[in-house]
Amino acid sequence: MHQVLNKNISPLKNFDIKKIREDFPILSRMVNGKPLVYLDNAATSQKPQVVIDVLQNYYQNENSNVHRGVHFLSDRATNLYEEAREKIQKFLNAKSTKEIIYVRGTTEGINLVANSFVKPRLNEGDNIIVSLMEHHANVVPWQLVCDEKKAKIKIIPINKKGELLVDSLHGLIDEKTKFISVVHISNSLGTINPINEAIEIAHKNNIPILIDGAQSVCHGSVDVQKLDCDFFVFSGHKICGPTGIGALYGKEKWLEEMPPYQGGGDMILQVTFEKTIYNDLPYKFEAGTPNISGAIGLGTALDYVQSIGYENLHTQENLLLKYATEKLSKIDKVQIIGTADNKASIVSFVMADIHAHDVGTILDQEGVAVRAGHHCTQPVMDYFGVPGTARASFSFYNTLEEVDILEDAVKKGIKIFLG
Ligand code: C6P
Numbered sequence: 001m002h003q004v005l006n007k008n009i010s011p012l013k014n015f016d017i018k019k020i021r022e023d024f025p026i027l028s029r030m031v032n033g034k035p036l037v038y039l040d041n042a043a044t045s046q047k048p049q050v051v052i053d054v055l056q057n058y059y060q061n062e063n064s065n066v067h068r069g070v071h072f073l074s075d076r077a078t079n080l081y082e083e084a085r086e087k088i089q090k091f092l093n094a095k096s097t098k099e100i101i102y103v104r105g106t107t108e109g110i111n112l113v114a115n116s117f118v119k120p121r122l123n124e125g126d127n128i129i130v131s132l133m134e135h136h137a138n139v140v141p142w143q144l145v146c147d148e149k150k151a152k153i154k155i156i157p158i159n160k161k162g163e164l165l166v167d168s169l170h171g172l173i174d175e176k177t178k179f180i181s182v183v184h185i186s187n188s189l190g191t192i193n194p195i196n197e198a199i200e201i202a203h204k205n206n207i208p209i210l211i212d213g214a215q216s217v218c219h220g221s222v223d224v225q226k227l228d229c230d231f232f233v234f235s236g237h238k239i240c241g242p243t244g245i246g247a248l249y250g251k252e253k254w255l256e257e258m259p260p261y262q263g264g265g266d267m268i269l270q271v272t273f274e275k276t277i278y279n280d281l282p283y284k285f286e287a288g289t290p291n292i293s294g295a296i297g298l299g300t301a302l303d304y305v306q307s308i309g310y311e312n313l314h315t316q317e318n319l320l321l322k323y324a325t326e327k328l329s330k331i332d333k334v335q336i337i338g339t340a341d342n343k344a345s346i347v348s349f350v351m352a353d354i355h356a357h358d359v360g361t362i363l364d365q366e367g368v369a370v371r372a373g374h375h376c377t378q379p380v381m382d383y384f385g386v387p388g389t390a391r392a393s394f395s396f397y398n399t400l401e402e403v404d405i406l407e408d409a410v411k412k413g414i415k416i417f418l419g
Pocket of ligand 1: 042043044104105106107108135137138183185186187188212214215235371375376
């Protein structure tokens, strides 16, 4: 058990939490007559004023369609949209902007890879490997293609701490394995997975691998070249950006081979009724008018998060994780689900037999926003034998005082339900 932390001593020298919180206007609002304590960051993060401003400015002063017009505004919108792609490329350290495809989010990115990359390579009797702790977005797209191709899914198991048993990949892989897809950080357990090992094992067996980075980019830097993953996908709204925008990274050699995912405007070079010639990368995968403001907002969000500094972000989030784990685990009747040695700032818990939704409702009365339920990871809930959990997920803008409020609200809930 850790020592209780001294809240008054911050290990961070260049991190003014008060100033950072002022960047997020929503954090000063009231909910149910109480100051908002927003601990649902794994569902979606809050947006700093700079992102809100850039969205407003775009619609007020720069709105136009991209890659289509010769006029001033279209040129301006195109430049901003493509500058944002460059920011994403640098953020992930991809080799080229050709490898960055705008998507609606993680879900669409995985569906794109399932349909354009894996499906054409899949034959009857083949298999795809995912882990037991995947979000449904990294399960159902594979089930859909496997059903169509009469292939099957194999599962990497986890242990009771919620850790991935990555070595079992050796036994799962066979000559029929066509693809592996693994989550970087579990949204319901907080486990940080040893994806380096998973990628190494996959490549030793010549199997391409996708990393679901929905929960990881907001907690630490990612270098896709160092990782050497074949695909990496994330959602902008979980890293201070707008909803409806995210990015799929894919190695250029794979993206070149893949057929388009959707047909429409902008993804073509030439269309006749006899034959269509597709556009170059990355546009081949971006049919129709895209989420232009979303992309520009995401670029600004990435600038903002990087300006905080990953070291600061890590220190603050680890502090919150340690403090919340310590506080909650001391409360009788509370059980933390997901106790991996390597964890991000996500704490899932159950309170005796109280339904997770009831826990969520009680906390809400105290102004505390957590997610309650299965978190789109029903196989994880089945494994731990619970219908759902309450999940407190912390961002760098959360405070230790907010953990105290969570603790008090949990204790109050226990009194109300269990007397
Ligand atoms: N998890 C949560 O509350 P989208 O919805 O496409 O932006 O992201 C899907 C997704 C995929 N993988 C992981 C690991 C995720 O956590 C999520 C989204 C949210 O945990 C909403 S269900």
